[in-house]
Amino acid sequence: MGLLKKHEKHSKPTFKGILTAILATKAAIFLLILAGLSLSGTSLAFIATMPLFVVFSPVLVPAGITTGLLAMGLAVSGGSSLTALSIISWLYKFSRRP
Structure with missing residues (x-):
């Protein structure tokens, strides 16, 4: 039952914790956008070079x-x-x- 025990006292979120959460969220969004751009760029490059792969296979x-x-x-x-x-x-x- 120790794992399911609820915490007795709840602390208020600190400014540092809120700032950390905001910055981590922004970093995660930036990395997701970067991943999407690199995926789309890679797929476009793959589509453009596919005829060369077929010819030189x-x-x-x-x-x-x-x-x-x-x-x-x-x-x-x-x-x-x-x-x-x-x-x-x-x-x-x-x-x-x-």
């Missing part, structure tokens, strides 16, 4: 596969090195404990 498909494999290899390499560095850092901190 025998070249673009293998190039895309190769680029995807290279990007995955770089991502795996970076992730593995970051993991290894964090393990080495943890081992160093663990060995320095008294």
Whole structure:
């Protein structure tokens, strides 16, 4: 019943809380507008370049596969090195404990 317990005292909203809510709302609206503009721009660019994709698909498909494999290899390499560095850092901190 602890999770369902209602708060006994209600505090009035502060000026800082109201200002934070207003600014967060404005930021969220701005980001939604930006997302809509980028989506519409991307879809228009995709529609405009679709004939080029169809014409050059025998070249673009293998190039895309190769680029995807290279990007995955770089991502795996970076992730593995970051993991290894964090393990080495943890081992160093663990060995320095008294």
